[in-house]
Amino acid sequence: MTTQQKQMVGVAVASLVLGIVGLILIGPLGSIPAVICGHVAKSQIKKNPDMLAGEGMALAGLILGYVQIGFMILIIPLMAAIAIPSFVKARDTAQENICINNMRMIDAAKDQAAIEHNYMDGTTVPESQVSEYLKSGFSGLVCPSGGQYTINPLGQDPACSEHGTLSDSMNRK
Secondary structure, three states: OOHHHHHHHHHHHHHHHHHHHHHHHOOHHHHHHHHHHHHHHHHHHOOOOOOHHHHHHHHHHHHHHHHHHHHHHHHHHHHHHHHHHHHHHHHHHHHHHHHHHHHHHHHHHHHHHHHHHOOOOOOOOOHHHHHOOOOOOHHHOOOOOOOOEEOOOOOOOOEEOOOEEHHHHHHHO
16 A cells, blocks of 8 residues: 555545544534545545545545534534523513513612602602602613503502513512
């Protein structure tokens, strides 16, 4: 066996080994190099008919490489289809939690203003008085989903146009 033949068998073996490594790792680490080595080995081995064993290894590496690439093409969209709804749900839950916390702050500020000004149940506390008890004022509280907050009279929960009243939102949890 000549040196060139030994090199081509080596490339064919490398193609097969890379294909197996890629199959174990299920990724481009072995599949793309396996395809490249397999094509190089096949093109060189075709020139020499004495290299039948090398051609078989090169072909096996090519097949493994292409199977893995096809698997990756199928699995990545499938993984995205599973993951994206979870991300959307997590984002919506986080936005609702922020809104609930904002409504809790409005409720606490409304109660503090009512105590200070001796308001009775059913009285609407003015926004300016509620703002005094909020760090960034009433206008500084923003619903992340784009809803608008309503203070509501004493005895009623604050509300958000997107998430409903404070008690409704907390009951959904």
